[in-house]
Amino acid sequence: MAQHIAQKLRLTVALLGTVSRKDLAAAFRNVNPNTAFDLGRADKWLQGRAQPRQLSVYDDWSKLLKLEQSGAWIAQSDLPGFTAAICARHGIDRTELERRAGAQFEASSGHEERSLGLALAGTYACYSHALSPYYRGQLIRGSLSIETGPGPHGLTAAYREVLPTGQLLVGGPVTPTKRGLYAFLKETDGDAHFFLCLFPQSRPGSVLGGYMCGGAIIGPEPQPSLTRILIVRLRDPTPEAWGGYLPPDGSIARDLASLGLTIEQPEAVDRQLAQFLVADSKDGGASQIPPAEFRAILDVFDRHWLRHSG
Structure with a gap:
C-alpha cells in the first residue's frame, strides 16, 4: 500500500529544485513523455488528499530520481528509508534536504494563499433580505469591498448600507478556507455586528453567495436574523449614494x-x-425569531432558575 506520498513528493521537489507543479510535471515528462503523472491531481497528491493509483507513475518516479529501487518500493517504503535512499543516491545531507522541503512547502502554501487573496480583492454589490420589520419582504442593497494586507491571508472587508437613518458601515477580517469563506464584521462606533458564511470562492470569482447573520438595525426590538445574500463582483466602485432598499x-x-x-x-x-434569495423564507423575508416566542421560553427557565437558586 502506498504511504507518505505527499512527503515523498515534497522531498522530490526539494531535491530537483522545481518551483511549481508544472515544473514537477515537466520533470516526469522528461523521463517518460507518456507519463500518467497528472498535473491536475498533483495538487491533491502534494497535500496528502489523494495519491497516484497507476503503478506507472511510481515507475517514472524511480527513473526521475535515478534509483535502483522499483516504483513499487517508492510507493510502499517508509519515509526514513525513502529519504535515506535519495540522499545516498544524490549525495545530499538529509537534514539539508528536509530543511529545503519544509521551506519550499511553506513558501508554496503562502503563495497560494496570497494568490487567493488577490483574487478576492475588489468591489461587490450585495443583495439580501431586509432585516428591519418595517421593510419586511424587500431586498436591501449593500456594497462590499475586500482589500489585501500583510500576512498569508491579510484580507479585510468593509460592508456599507445606505439606510433611512444614515449610513451603516461595518468591517473586519475575511478568512478563506477550503470549506467556506467567512467574515466577521462590526461597527467601529456602534454595536452592529454581522457574520458572513459563504461558499468558498471559485475562479474567476464573479459572484459570492451564502448567509448573512446579524441583528435588525431599524426596529422596535432586537431580533437575531438570518438571510441569504448574493455578492456580485463589479469592475468599478459603487457610487457613494448607491444602496438602500430595493423597491418592491x-x-x-x-x-x-x-x-x-x-x-x-x-x-x-x-x-x-429571486428564487435563490427566497428559498429559505416562508413569507419572502429574512428568517427571524419573534421576540415573544423567545420571551415565553425565557419565562419558563427564569422561573425555574429563581425557584431553585437558593
Missing part, C-alpha cells in the same frame, strides 16, 4: 446594469436570483 418591483438585473454590469436575459436572471 425593483429588478436586480437592472440595478446591476446601472452599476455597469449588464447581464444577458435580465428577466430570466431576475427570476433565478
Whole structure:
C-alpha cells in the first residue's frame, strides 16, 4: 500500500529544485513523455488528499530520481528509508534536504494563499433580505469591498448600507478556507455586528453567495436574523449614494446594469436570483425569531432558575 506520498513528493521537489507543479510535471515528462503523472491531481497528491493509483507513475518516479529501487518500493517504503535512499543516491545531507522541503512547502502554501487573496480583492454589490420589520419582504442593497494586507491571508472587508437613518458601515477580517469563506464584521462606533458564511470562492470569482447573520438595525426590538445574500463582483466602485432598499418591483438585473454590469436575459436572471434569495423564507423575508416566542421560553427557565437558586 502506498504511504507518505505527499512527503515523498515534497522531498522530490526539494531535491530537483522545481518551483511549481508544472515544473514537477515537466520533470516526469522528461523521463517518460507518456507519463500518467497528472498535473491536475498533483495538487491533491502534494497535500496528502489523494495519491497516484497507476503503478506507472511510481515507475517514472524511480527513473526521475535515478534509483535502483522499483516504483513499487517508492510507493510502499517508509519515509526514513525513502529519504535515506535519495540522499545516498544524490549525495545530499538529509537534514539539508528536509530543511529545503519544509521551506519550499511553506513558501508554496503562502503563495497560494496570497494568490487567493488577490483574487478576492475588489468591489461587490450585495443583495439580501431586509432585516428591519418595517421593510419586511424587500431586498436591501449593500456594497462590499475586500482589500489585501500583510500576512498569508491579510484580507479585510468593509460592508456599507445606505439606510433611512444614515449610513451603516461595518468591517473586519475575511478568512478563506477550503470549506467556506467567512467574515466577521462590526461597527467601529456602534454595536452592529454581522457574520458572513459563504461558499468558498471559485475562479474567476464573479459572484459570492451564502448567509448573512446579524441583528435588525431599524426596529422596535432586537431580533437575531438570518438571510441569504448574493455578492456580485463589479469592475468599478459603487457610487457613494448607491444602496438602500430595493423597491418592491425593483429588478436586480437592472440595478446591476446601472452599476455597469449588464447581464444577458435580465428577466430570466431576475427570476433565478429571486428564487435563490427566497428559498429559505416562508413569507419572502429574512428568517427571524419573534421576540415573544423567545420571551415565553425565557419565562419558563427564569422561573425555574429563581425557584431553585437558593
